Amino acid sequence: MGRLFQLQRIEFSNNSFGGGIPNNLSRCSKLEWLNLIDNNLTRNIPAELGSLSWFGTLALSTNKLSRTIPPFIGNLSSLFQISLFECNLHGEIPVEVARLRGLKYVWLFENNISGKVPSGLYNISTISVLSLAEDQLEGNISHDIGSTLPNLKFLDLVGNLFTGTLSTSLSNASELESINFAENDFSGTMPRDLGKLWGLIFIIVYQNRLQDDVTFISSLTNCTSLQVIEVGSNLLRGSLPDTIGNPSTYLFWMNLEMNQIHGSIPSGIGNLNLTALSMSINNLAGPIPSSIGRLHKLQALFLGHKKFTELPSSLGNLTLLTTLTLEENIIHGSIPPSLGNCHSLLELALS
Template sequence: MAKLSVTSPLMILWSVFFFFHLATTPATCSNNKTDLQALLAFKNAINGGLSSWNATLHYCNWKGILCSRRHQSRVVSINLRSQGLVGSISPHIGNLSFLRTIILQNNSFHGQIPEEIGRLRRLQKIEFSNNSFSGEIPRNLSQCRNLYYLNMIDNDLTGIIIPEIGSLIKLKALGLSINNLSDNYFNGVLPASLSNASLLEELYMHSNNFTGQILKDFSRLSSLRFVDLSSNHLEGDISFISSMINCTSLEALLLSKNLLSGSLPDSISNLSTQLSFLAIDYSQLHGTIPSGIGNLIGLNRLSIANNYLEGPIPSLIALATVLTC
């Protein structure tokens, strides 16, 4: 009995500690100092906000954080969409080596996107749209070989579309619209290496400062469904459109408000029958509208206004097509 009475206080203290530990640490999460320190550095680079990121909860339970079930305590997702956050991204983001998704859409992040993001080899999705990021697109982003979704629409990015982006062979969606990107004077607006991203389905580049020529050969980008290069200063012959015949899933091709010239090639009639929206208005096209354009049976909106086109409107254009000319 005496022995029990001596050890009881220690047993009580251990029980209290064990109970508290269970209450604050989920059974599926252990501690990982690298990920914890990276998240704290991320928080410190933000001006206020993220008050829920504190020691009262294990970081796997912090708002917007998802940890792996297989690799306990390793952060695989950060989702902080529309949280009113103001600040920059800490370079320590590169230490979250298990990160697969980062969504910061619709906040007020600014400054450059740190080069360290290229260390995230497991990264699959980057959603940075509607912020104020500046500077150039990090060149070593090409190291994120598993990236399939990259959206940086509506920021203040400058510089060129890096040729290294062609190394992202799993890329399916690329959004760089509404920035201050300019030309790649060596390879045109779209680097030739982009054709290596043969899985690319969505390409959004509208409202930048491009003044060069469009990539002339789209034949290897056969998975394209949506292309928007409108509202730039693109120039060159419209004949490049012939190289899109292999894009058999193409649904929308928007080239409005550029300086494209030449005449519409007859091969336009061989574009995807799934094409529903074709816009080449406010350019410098001349000649006639090819009669074969009526073969595009899925076309329900054709916008070719404010060009130098002449001649009759082909009778085979479906009555359901909204024609702006």
């Protein structure tokens, strides 16, 4: 048994272990990695683990700990990964976490963590992944977040109570690939310099209170890796820019639904490679441009609750289409016979 105390790595994930985490693990003084993810562990994280100076990874996600994140976590000077998602944790993120100067990965999503994010967490320049989704966190996020976290690649704050405006410093995190601020209470405008993030793949700000002009889409032209623009359920206004067809050729999902966008759909929309497009519940009007028929990969098209007047015959070119919703418009004339070419169509709404 004495040799066990020389353990450097423990991997017991995806089992059915119950009870508490043994406090005598602290006797494994050389322990660097503890992975107990996806078990039935309960109670607290033993304070004795705070003495493990070589500890690099604490992975206890998908358990039933139902306690708080212990302050002693700040004593684990070698810690670079915290994985505590789906643990029923509550309370606040301890301020002591700011002492972890080598921290790279922070996974705390889907708990009941509340309060504000400690300001010191934003000053750990090594952080690459910050996932605080589906908690009950509140307050503003740091306006310097992109400058103080220059190595940030993945930022996920969906489903919290954050307020204030979006930081204009995000573009300083030059390696940023994913931004998810959905289902919060952010207001103001979209940062116009996000176009500097050439590696940006996802921009998701669904269901907030952004009051911006929708022409911010033009600022994303240089994001050549962009795959998802998800800004539905805000207060976006203005007309769609002609440059809407200029973003990344990788863009497959665009959601602008439930805003206050007016005018017509620019013909440039046909330059994209979308598989899904939603513009429902806006103030768009006029004929649907025939160029929409160039979206040969399109599988879902949501254009309901607007003031469209005509259906182009080019809709028949969308042979992969499974969903087409056009309810509550003012469309006149006949249904284009070419629509019969859409052999994959499962849902058609013209009410």
